[in-house]
Amino acid sequence: MTHIAGIVEPGHPQALGQSALGMLTLVGVSDADERAGFAAASPNQFASLGPYDLVLDGTVYNVEDLPRAQGPGGDAARILAAIERDGPEAALARLNADFALAIRDNRSNMVMLARDRFGVRPLYHTVPAAPIAFASRPKALLALPGVSSDPDPTFLIAAAATSYRMPDTDPVRAPFSSMAQVPAGHVVTFQDGHISRRRFADIEAGILPTNNPVEQREAYVALLRDSVARRLKRAVKPAFTLSGGLDSSTIAALAKQIRGAPQAAISSLHRDKTYDEREDIADFVDAGLVDWHPVEIDDPDMFDVVARMSAFHDSPIPTVTWMSHYLLAEKIHDLGYESVLGGLGGDEQHAGEYDYFFYHFADLKREGRYEDLAHEISCWQHHHNHPVFQKSEEVAARVTGVLTDPDKPGVCRMNTDLLYRYQDLLNPELADFTALNREFEATSQSYLASHMRNELLYNTMPCCLRAGNRNADTLGLREYHPFLDWRLFEFMLALPGDRKIRDGVTKVFAREAYEGLLPNATRGRIKKTGWNAPAHRWFAGEGRAMLHDLVTSRPFRERGIYNINRLRGLIDEHAEIVADPRGREDHMMVLWQVVTLEFWFRSVKDLEEGYVG
Numbered sequence: 001m002t003h004i005a006g007i008v009e010p011g012h013p014q015a016l017g018q019s020a021l022g023m024l025t026l027v028g029v030s031d032a033d034e035r036a037g038f039a040a041a042s043p044n045q046f047a048s049l050g051p052y053d054l055v056l057d058g059t060v061y062n063v064e065d066l067p068r069a070q071g072p073g074g075d076a077a078r079i080l081a082a083i084e085r086d087g088p089e090a091a092l093a094r095l096n097a098d099f100a101l102a103i104r105d106n107r108s109n110m111v112m113l114a115r116d117r118f119g120v121r122p123l124y125h126t127v128p129a130a131p132i133a134f135a136s137r138p139k140a141l142l143a144l145p146g147v148s149s150d151p152d153p154t155f156l157i158a159a160a161a162t163s164y165r166m167p168d169t170d171p172v173r174a175p176f177s178s179m180a181q182v183p184a185g186h187v188v189t190f191q192d193g194h195i196s197r198r199r200f201a202d203i204e205a206g207i208l209p210t211n212n213p214v215e216q217r218e219a220y221v222a223l224l225r226d227s228v229a230r231r232l233k234r235a236v237k238p239a240f241t242l243s244g245g246l247d248s249s250t251i252a253a254l255a256k257q258i259r260g261a262p263q264a265a266i267s268s269l270h271r272d273k274t275y276d277e278r279e280d281i282a283d284f285v286d287a288g289l290v291d292w293h294p295v296e297i298d299d300p301d302m303f304d305v306v307a308r309m310s311a312f313h314d315s316p317i318p319t320v321t322w323m324s325h326y327l328l329a330e331k332i333h334d335l336g337y338e339s340v341l342g343g344l345g346g347d348e349q350h351a352g353e354y355d356y357f358f359y360h361f362a363d364l365k366r367e368g369r370y371e372d373l374a375h376e377i378s379c380w381q382h383h384h385n386h387p388v389f390q391k392s393e394e395v396a397a398r399v400t401g402v403l404t405d406p407d408k409p410g411v412c413r414m415n416t417d418l419l420y421r422y423q424d425l426l427n428p429e430l431a432d433f434t435a436l437n438r439e440f441e442a443t444s445q446s447y448l449a450s451h452m453r454n455e456l457l458y459n460t461m462p463c464c465l466r467a468g469n470r471n472a473d474t475l476g477l478r479e480y481h482p483f484l485d486w487r488l489f490e491f492m493l494a495l496p497g498d499r500k501i502r503d504g505v506t507k508v509f510a511r512e513a514y515e516g517l518l519p520n521a522t523r524g525r526i527k528k529t530g531w532n533a534p535a536h537r538w539f540a541g542e543g544r545a546m547l548h549d550l551v552t553s554r555p556f557r558e559r560g561i562y563n564i565n566r567l568r569g570l571i572d573e574h575a576e577i578v579a580d581p582r583g584r585e586d587h588m589m590v591l592w593q594v595v596t597l598e599f600w601f602r603s604v605k606d607l608e609e610g611y612v613g
Contacts, residue, residue, distance in 0.1 A: 002478075003029055003136040004045065004057045004123075006038040006102050007144070008111055023133075023140035026607070028312070028474070038102060047076035051106045054080045057121050057136055058099025059478075061230040061485075065094060076101075088112060088187060089200040096230070096485060100182070102134055110191040117201050118345075118456060118484045119171075119184030120465055127180050132190045134182075138314045139607060141179050148178040149604050154435045155315075159597050160561055161425045161590060163418040164318035166436055168462035172197070175315040184457055203453050204443060206490030213499075217513035220491055227488060228254045228341075231480040235339035238480070239264040239332045241325075242290060244280025246507055246514070246522065247346025251482050252290050253517050255341065265290035266332055268297045268324045270534055283521040295331045297324055302538050303546055303595070310599040311606070312474040315466065317596045319589070320535040322467040333475040340472055344464060345483030348455045349492050350507040351448060351500040354384065355403070359412065359448040360501045361396055362404040366447070372498070379504025383526050387583045403451075410442030410450045422590045425566055448497040456489075536588040539571070540578035547571050547591065556598055567594065 005023040020039035024032040032039050035046050038055040047054045047069070056076040060066070067085055069077030079101065082091035088103065098120035103112045111132045115123050125134040126141055135141050142149055155175050158166040167173065171183035182188050185201045209219050228251060232238060240252045242265035255263045265285075269278050278294070285292045305323055310316075317323065332340055347353050351360070357380050364373040381391040405411040414437050423431050440454045455461060465481075472479045492500070495509060502508045511523045539547060550556060551567050574587040 002041050002045065002057045003027060003032075003140070003473075004038070004040045004055045004100065004102065005133075005135040005140055006055060006104075006111075007131050007133040008037045008104060008109060009131040019133075019144060023135050023143045026143040027135075027137045027140045036104075038104070044074040045076055047080040049077075049080045049084055052080060052084065053104045053106065054083075054101060056099060056101045057123075058097055058101065058116070059234050059480075060095060060097040060099070061227075061234065062094075062096040065096075088114070089198070092187070093201040096487070098481070098484075100136060108191065110189065112187050112189045113182045114187045114200065115182045115184050117185045117203055117486050118465070118481075119462060120469075120481060120484060122466060122469060123182040124174055124179050125182065125188065125190075126178060127195070138174055138176055138179055139604075142176070142604075142607060148176065149607075150177050151175060152177045153430075156561070157426070157430055157433060158436055159316045159600075160430070160593065161422040162433070162436065163415070163589070164463050164593075165415070165459040166419065167315070167318075169414070169436065169438060169458045171458060171462070184462075201486070202443070203456055203486060203489050203493070205449065205493035206487075208491065208494045216495075217509070220488070220509070221513050221517070223485075223487055223491060224250070224482065225254050225258065227482040227485040229258050230485075231341060231482050232258060235341065235478070235480050237337045238339040238341055239266055239293075239335065239337035240290065241265070241328060241340060241342035242267045242281060242284070242292070243343070244277035244284075244522075244525070245343065245346075246350075246352070246510055246518070246525075247343025247483065249284050249289075249343075249518055249522050250346070250510070250514055251341055251343050252284075253514075254482075256289055257517075262289055262291045264293060264335070264337065266293045266295060266328050266335075268328055269294050270296075271298050280522075280525060283519045287519045293331065293335065295328055297327050299538065299542075300327070302535060302543055303550075303599075306596055306599050307602075309471070310596070310603040313467065313470045313600070313603075316593065316600045318463040318467055320592050322464075322471060323535075325468060326471040329471045329475050329477055333477060338476070339478045339480060341480045341482065343483065344468065344481050345456075345461070346510075348452055348461060349483050349489060350510045351452065351497070352507045352510075353455075353460075354506075355399075355415070356448060356451065356501060356506060357384075357504075358396070358400045358403050359446075359451045360497050361400045362406070362447040363497050365400070365406070366409055366445075376501070376504060381504075383504040388581065388585045390583075404447045405439065408439075408442065409445045410447055412440045412442075412447055412451050412454055414438055414440075425562055425570065425590070427560055427563055430561060444493070446497060448500070449493050452489075452493065535592060536574075536578055536586050539588060539591050540575040540586075544571060544575055547595070550595065550598060555602075559598075559601065561597075562594070 005020045007019045021032050021034050024039050029041050033043050040055050045056050060075040066078040067081040069081045099116045100121035100123035101114055113134055122136050124138045141147050155167055155173055172180045174181050186197050186199050189196045240263055242248050252265050267281050377396045385391045442450050443453050444450050468479055499509045514523055570587050577584045577586045
């Protein structure tokens with residue numbers, strides 16, 4: 001565990017070190033160090049220079065670009081030396097790092113918090129900020145007197161009945177009303193009773209090193225290889241998560257090149273074919289590119305696993321994917337590995353998710369390329385039609401209209417299909433979704449490029465990073481994400497959309513770039529299963545009665561969140577759909593949210609009763 005925490009009383013020189021240690025104790029760090037109000041799991045997370053004190057949770061991958069620290073110093077000391085030389089924001093913008101940190105200026109008692117561009121490492125603070133308190137985990141802040149465990153109302157609505165994409169659309173929002181997140185790529189400054197937030201670095205298009213397509217592909221692979229190598233250099237006893245997809249396979253293949261031998265790779269397998277990828281993974285394994293360790297995940301007691309996970313997740317577990325991830329992480333830990341590398345971020349970097357098609361369609365229409373638009377829609381229909389999720393010209397036009405604003409190039413809208421689908425599950429006093437429905441700022445004339453950035457900062461990536469971090473951390477593992485290197489995103493955002501999506505196929509640039517690195521079957525696979533688990537069958541089978549018991553229990557009813565009759569009907573309807581789909585979408589996603597939200601409430605209550613007075 002590399003958590004950090006701190007508490008400083010504004011206007012007073014004394015620091016509240018014991019309270020900082022207490023925050024980390026609350027979240028399982030039993031042997032923390034404390035220096036003048038800052039606490040961390042290890043002494044090398046601290047640095048002091050002149051009037052400044054710094055505490056760091058993170059890893060720097062470009063230490064060669066930082067000034068040397070005086071005396072012994074690790075990443076924290078090098079960062080602080082760079083801050084003294086260049087100033088905080090300029091120094092932080094040059095970092096290639098996963099980090100959350102705090103700096104105090106002892107002359108003014110000013111405190112500054114910061115997170116890396118992607119928000120890989122978490123960081124929260126109390127509001128109002130008197131005293132100033134921060135921590136890697138929100139539950140740690142609940143150790144302090146007067147910090148309420150009441151959920152943030154808008155977060156509660158989003159977590160209860162929208163989509164895992166919604167809770168972080170406001171990057172400041174935290175699960176509890178008494179605290180806030182430090183947004184990715186921002187510094188948050190506390191001084192004289194005021195809080196200010198400024199962006200020090202964004203995720204934006206860079207300048208391509210060449211205009212030659214072949215040379216571009218070679219340059220990109222070299223850059224990705226460098227990203228993997230830098231992270232492998234810092235990773236201790238690494239293992240790799242492996243699905244049947246392009247991204248995790250690429251990271252494992254590059255690691256083999258770098259280390260000269262196949263690396264350990266862990267995959268989840270299921271008897272249920274809906275989410276089982278063993279046949280896809282076999283192409284890669286048979287090529288001798290990894291030392292493979294499959295993990296069979298069949299019919300776990302989902303309530304038991306979610307209850308265990310909720311004890312260390314500080315917000316509801318976003319999707320069943322992260323239950324699979326946790327079970328894989330347990331296997332990685334049991335095998336003796338200490339670090340985990342995977343393909344997270346590859347979909348966002350290469351426009352790999354299904355909904356990216358609609359933003360590409362919007363770009364083609366904006367550019368007046370109507371023949372290309374008709375061709376792409378036809379190919380999309382051919383490759384991706386589905387009995388539940390039908391593809392047609394009418395669907396393409398309708399969904400593109402929902403997700404983009406034709407009068408504002410690059411402006412993407414909230415997916416209101418996801419936002420409002422289960423609104424009637426909530427009791428009427430909670431069913432106002434106004435605060436969640438927003439437009440996202442345009443950072444490019446391209447809808448696709450703007451959406452790629454939105455996914456990283458506001459939609460899919462925040463909850464994935466948070467869930468992965470919690471799973472790995474509780475098992476003593478450290479996660480590394482080679483695709484989350486800002487140099488790679490600068491490169492990919494500079495490429496036009498039809499270099500990423502073409503002929504109804506996503507990740508076109510990556511598929512071409514990885515020729516010779518991956519088996520052709522892996523490179524050419526168009527269908528996307530997604531890393532998931534067959535929770536739909538569990539909710540319709542043995543879990544059905546348990547669901548009914550849960551939603552009719554007295555604590556659940558007294559929370560007053562859901563319309564119980566409507567929810568019970570949805571549980572039964574889900575079972576009917578699983579038994580006889582007939583082109584209907586089941587309700588697995590929202591039932592997962594119902595379950596994980598309830599267990600989150602229980603975990604907070606357990607924390608209060610055990611530790612918080």
